[in-house]
Every structure is written in C-alpha cells, then in structure tokens.
Amino acid sequence: MSTSDRRVVALLRQVVAWLVARDFVAVEARSRGVQLSAELMRQAVEEYGRTLVMPPDEAFLDIDAIAAANSDGRIWSIRFDLWTQEEGRSDLSLECNVVIDNGTLDIEVDNIHAL
Template structure:
C-alpha cells in the first residue's frame, strides 16, 4: 500500500473529527473501540478546538507496516486552534480486496 492510499482514508477521517461528525464515524465503522460520545469526550478533554491541518502537514504521518499482515499502524498529531498539538490520532489501515479501511485505535497525548 502506498502513502496516497493511506491518505485517502486518513484525510476523510480527520475531516469528520474536525467537523464533529462522530456519529458518522461510528456508523461507518471507523470508530474502533469507541462510541461516538467517547470520541467527542476524548477530544473535548484535551481542550481547544480541533481544526483542519494544512495540506502540507500530511507528510508528517507516521506509518508502520505490520509484519505479515495487510495492515499499517498510523499515527498523526492533530491540530488544535490552528496549531499542531501533541494530541495524537492512532489508527489502523487495512487493505481488504482492493480497498482500504481505517479504524481509530486511540486518541491520546503523545
């Protein structure tokens, strides 16, 4: 899987987080172990307003290939109040029959 494929599923997830579309994230199965309410609480606890990152910041995603699996661990530092923060989105991107899926693993301070 190349970086563009990962970004193709990561960017919409970040957009939905920034837009507060937590129910849509849950309905689409990208929420991982969290309910929509828990996702909102994880972000609200940090403080400030989650904002969209500049396009050129996506070069800073950390991608780790999981050995012997069709998946990747991805970490990305979210932006709060138009500034990069230490609030990190950890997720898993999987390749399934010519399509990628993404699932949140954690939103935490790193």
C-alpha cells in the first residue's frame, strides 16, 4: 500500500497513540467495537509486559498493508509493529483493517499479539 493516503496514516497514528496512552476504550469506540474489545486489547498489552511508546515518524512511512481480495482498494489489511521503551521496535504488532467507503475511513482492530 502506498502510504501517500495521509488519512490512513493519520488514523493509524491516532490508534497507536491511544494504545500508547492505554486508552483502549477510545480504540474500541473508534473501531465501533468490531472484533477486539478494549478489555482484550488491554490484556494483550499487559501480557506482553513492556511499556508501549510512539514509534518514530519513519515507522509510518512504510506500512505493511495489502488490499483485500475483490475490494478495489477499499479495504486494506494492515500489520503494524508496535514500539516499546525497552526494545524499540518490538515483536508486538497491531493487526487491523481500514475500510475506505465514500471518503469515510473506518477501522477494525483484529488483533494485538507478539509475532
């Protein structure tokens, strides 16, 4: 995926910022509760046992994303490495789908887990 769509990058950056701030309720609200609940997100981060921090700006330049089959570029499956104070780029990743529909962006958080 070209990260030239600044709206996708901005949305991903906002979700990561909420995760770093441990505002899992905000992530759940933005994702409309589809897939992963705030409690499951909290549990995944706590079980990882390290302190999330905002990635450097460069991390948002090359987002690992693929277009969903037959979606005509409207649905993007994204895997984004999260960063920790202890490790820098960590094994913990955010997996989500961004849906672009009539100029509106929606996000669905599928998983937060260690690879």
